[in-house]
Amino acid sequence: GAGVSQSPSNKVTEKGKDVELRCDPISGHTALYWYRQSLGQGLEFLIYFQGNSAPDKSGLPSDRFSAERTGGSVSTLTIQRTQQEDSAVYLCASSLGGTTGEQYFGPGTRLTVT
Amino acid sequence: GENVEQHPSTLSVQEGDSAVIKCTYSDSASNYFPWYKQELGKRPQLIIDIRSNVGEKKDQRIAVTLNKTAKHFSLHITETQPEDSAVYFCAAKLTGGGNKLTFGTGTQLKVEL
Numbered sequence: 001g002a003g004v005s006q007s008p009s010n011k012v013t014e015k016g017k018d019v020e021l022r023c024d025p026i027s028g029h030t031a032l033y034w035y036r037q038s039l040g041q042g043l044e045f046l047i048y049f050q051g052n053s054a055p056d057k058s059g060l061p062s063d064r065f066s067a068e069r070t071g072g073s074v075s076t077l078t079i080q081r082t083q084q085e086d087s088a089v090y091l092c093a094s095s096l097g098g099t100t101g102e103q104y105f106g107p108g109t110r111l112t113v114t
Numbered sequence: 115g116e117n118v119e120q121h122p123s124t125l126s127v128q129e130g131d132s133a134v135i136k137c138t139y140s141d142s143a144s145n146y147f148p149w150y151k152q153e154l155g156k157r158p159q160l161i162i163d164i165r166s167n168v169g170e171k172k173d174q175r176i177a178v179t180l181n182k183t184a185k186h187f188s189l190h191i192t193e194t195q196p197e198d199s200a201v202y203f204c205a206a207k208l209t210g211g212g213n214k215l216t217f218g219t220g221t222q223l224k225v226e227l
Contacts (some may be wrong), residue, residue: 020134031213042120042203042219043158056214058115091157103215105157113116 002026004106006092008079013082021048021077025094026054032075033095033103038088046069046090049075050097116141118206120218127194127225131168135221137204138186147187148215149179153200161202166206194225 005024013019025032034046045059049069060066064082069075079086089110093103117140127133128132139147148163164178165189171178175194180187190199201222205215 033214035217043205043217045214045216048214050213078200099212102163103213105159108155 004092004094004104006090006109008109009107010110010112012104012114015084015113016081018078018080019082019111021037021111023075023077023090023092023094023106025073025075026084026104027073027108028096029094030072030097031095031103032069033093034075034077035091036088037091042049046077048111068072072092081109084113087109087111087113115210116144116206116216118204118216118218120204120221122221123219124222126224129194129196131194132187133191133198133225134193134221135189135202135204135217135223136186137207138184139208140185140197140217141208142185143209144206145209147178148205148207149189150203150205150217151200152203152220155227158203180226183223194223194226196227199223199225206216212216216221 007022021042030051032049035043047067048056089108091108092106093104098114121135128161137161148160149161151161152158154188162176162178164180175192177190204218207215
């Protein structure tokens with residue numbers, strides 16, 4: 001079946017502009033996660049959605065970052081007034097939720113802020 | 115919250131040798147420990163995982179061990195091959211923390227011919 005997909009694959013934006021990144025999880029997966037991976041770095045947790053519960057936003061680095069998950073499926077990560085330090089690969093993952101741990105990652109969106 | 119430390123950051127081995135990557139975690143309430151492999155330019159993929167009620171798990175050339183008392187777990191790759199070259203990430207999940215994973219900073223493994 002189809003895996004996690006993300007769009008766009010690459011995004012170049014000017015400092016100060018807003019960007020939206022999209023994630024389509026695997027059908028039936030109730031949990032969805034956003035991570036940020038800077039060059040040569042690990043995976044930094046941003047936000048986590050589980051079913052209809054309130055999202056865990058504890059990893060969002062500033063109030064310029066927000067995310068939504070509509071209808072329990074597609075998610076959008078929005079970064080307002082982008083800064084150069086926002087440049088990174090943004091990875092989305094989904095899982096079945098419950099106690100099943102395996103997260104399936106999307107290909108990521110490479111964001112470059114000039 | 116949980117904190118995961120991973121060592122070494124880079125590891126170079128000769129083909130056929132074994133490779134060991136170690137991680138420590140801070141929260142004794144963590145109960146699930148996966149390992150992900152990320153090849154250059156690709157997405158992370160799960161290669162093996164272990165739950166807190168098990169001390170060791172093997173899958174062909176890959177094994178993971180867990181020491182709950184010491185709060186550390188390790189990835190062991192035997193008979194390494196060039197295709198094992200990648201970045202490996204460990205992670206930990208807190209009991210009751212949903213399925214949120216805290217990742218280590220990664221180990222760049224290079225298998226030399």
